[in-house]
Amino acid sequence: MIFRERALSKAVDRLERALEEQDEVLLNEAFHALSGAIQDAKPASRVEAGPRMAALLPRVPMGAEGILAVMVGACVEHGADPQACSEPILAGVGEAMRDVMEFPALWEDTVGGELPERNHLVLGEVVERIAAIGGMDARKFGAVSAWMQLPLWEMAGVAVLLHAGVRRAAQADGTLVALVEEAARGDADLKCLRYLLKMFEDEPLVVLHRPSGTGYRVRVTRIGDNFQLHTLLAHLLVGGGHIAGDAPSAEVVAAYRDAVPDGQPQATGVFNLCAADGSWIWNEGCPADIPLVDGERLLVLDPPTYGRTWNAGRFYPALPGDLTLEAVLTRADTEAYLAKTGPTRAWPDAA
Template identity: 45%
Template sequence: MTDERRPFPAAVEAFETAVRARDADAAEDAFDRLTGTVGEARDAELHAAGPRLSAFLGEVPPGPRATVAVLVGACVERGADPVACAPALFAGARDAFERAADFCASWKEAGRGGLPSHEGEGLEDADFERFGFEPVMAWQSLPQFEMACVAVLNSPAVRRTAPGRAELRDAVARAAELSGEPFQYLVYALAVLDDEPFVAIDRATGAGFALRASGIGDNFQLHTLLADALIGGGHLPGTAPSPEAAAMCRDLPGQTPTTGSFNLVGADGEWIWNEGNPADVPVVDGVRLLVLDPPPYERGWAAGRFFPGMTGDLVLERVLSAEESRALLAQVAQPGR
């Protein structure tokens, strides 16, 4: 049996044909076949399906659109080209977040109180007419679009080159403000830095280090890799994280307990919380500057990647001269706490 006759590729073709022809009944039937056969699809079939489904995602009706986006993300996780799939996913997600923000504003203006759940709890049948079918569906679709976008943002090529990231970031920020939901995974994925220069200065010794970060999802991960590079590398005193903990913050699956080695402080004197992300670190003279103070109390966490599908790294490029370190440290405020 050839691949073209297998159930999943046949369902993809039927669904595309029906969507482009605006044949609602045929599209519904093909969508059921699509979701029913994806679990049996071969890797090569998923590689082909991801870009093909993304190419007409904007034409898919609002009801199944987010589910198709999730299917595209699943195809990417199985090896489909993320760069080919990302622009359509970002455009679809941006549209959903923009419409959902409008829905949130209208809901509050109507005095309805707390927003309904994304699963529909708190919605009335009449709300689809009151607020519009597409805005309501957009609100319900946000978790699915978040999942799909994170799948492609695991790719460094997407993070570096795919268009639409800034516009999506703005749309997510507005929806977060109006809804009170953080959409943390998508916000953090859109904030991931690649080939980003950092400088870390140990306040006690004055030693400074130039580093370069890529693919680090949160500051727990950054903290662990900093301690591995600087303490584990023999440049600073202290207890380094285990080799396993450092590897799990790069590309080894899983998590393992570790203990904090520093208190991370920005040049403005404010603490850099482990719960934040590396983009929170303020820039001084073109680089993100971290000051390393002793931890005020013992803090432990599960070391690992914030995004399990994203490879992270922090590379020590060189040790700064004493003069360089002093000049940067002179621009640093005392800790704010």
Template identity: 40%
Template structure:
């Protein structure tokens, strides 16, 4: 069936009618038309449809629900309101993580060994033992994570997430991963992203201190590059600043640019903070995150950019700390600890 101009909007209305009528046959037929019409969706149609489809999620049959969530994410990428779309998608993600854990528990008890590849089996193979909801949640979990990551890359969505929601999603993800080893770094890192977060930064060699504020930084590679751009590139610290192109791809520009590390990120207690970690690793001291900068212990190059490509990142210098204020913060600082020596101790 070719719905022509306005076809996606018509398909969404037909799908909504079927869902609200609790007519499963009609829902499945309308779902096929929806997928077909999405191929030619206009930006205006996507903007309107995102919240409409998100609001229907709980009434969609379980095996189709995650696919609709992915479509909601695609609508958000085309301009739909992410804040309106996020709550039902993230609530379903929390439910899917818990039910996928139930499936993993069933598998460990009944089959043992690693979980099968979802692409290699049909979920009906496990209905009797694991239950429909648990099986389908495990089978479609990647879709739920994909849709949720699209939403969480929007700052307004992250700011709307309550602490309890973050903690719930984190607990359920960790419980699932602990059971089956399927730890999703992308989801874990998205739940750790900090926005509008102040950080006291101390430069050990010069004894200087700075207050910076960061938003939307996905990992410490990105943080490292932006710190060097703002503090070295801004003329506050000695060293080699990253190129303007490397700094730009860590903010909003697409792509990757090779850069070289100019700093070593260290916690106040002297332990190193690895580039592979996240800014949430920076400890809180007297209510504010506190970071120490040392010279790089060895040469290290990497592809500068954003761990989450659709997440705009920023780090700005708010002020240079007066010497007396910097000295008060330095009172919390211990000598840097070589990680190899620490591991051997």
């Protein structure tokens, strides 16, 4: 048993030695040992190993760093210090997003056709296909490596960004926030990373319920997507007796706050979420999609245009979220806000 407990520490020792000696055979052995040791390690071993592995990320050869980043993220998920692990992981995430934007053009100029599926296990095969036609250099390899490893980098980034201190620092810096939006305009979706980087910790929101002519001030806390926002709004406004309708069940509300749902409780759409200009705010989006109007986020609730149900559960299960009602607006204030809105579009793409 004691040997199993020390296996992870010894595997990190082996990785350090491989990098110091630049021994490719030993490096492969170290990665193999790490992947098995992390699965079997006790939490204390992961806590100790996480920062050690994170410190080695900048020295790992290109093409393998995403794999190590995921291992570090796994240690963070089991108690390793996210602050100590975050800097090299997020630096790698940023570099991968810069490099990945060059890959589609590189592929089109060489192999052409449908872009390859992102799978780090076939990185070498894609490198060979491109090199056979257009040669290979460090810049090209960086683009290929980023493309094939991007899901790994996203997983590792999410693992550290789930922690509020890391997330706030990244949001304040702004670099990753801008990069992930630019990268997502291409083929990469990066939804898990994007929504975390845009997550509100304590954001005021003005909500107007157009059918009843009522308005509310609420506060958004760690809400991952608009399915969660939609359901918690229904709980506050319908369940709170402010407007008519069918309130979500206690089980559904708990699943969107902090509980692990038992089975798959069903949530039902109560509203059509809209921006002040009448455009739709999709449930699949996140609260940051709600535009500012005169410095305030303004959300309009219209009747649903079609029936919709979904499985209740937080987009980020590890993060509890909440929506709190701060005030019911006066009729005069509600009318003033409604005057800033336009009619709901019959279909989201309608002009």
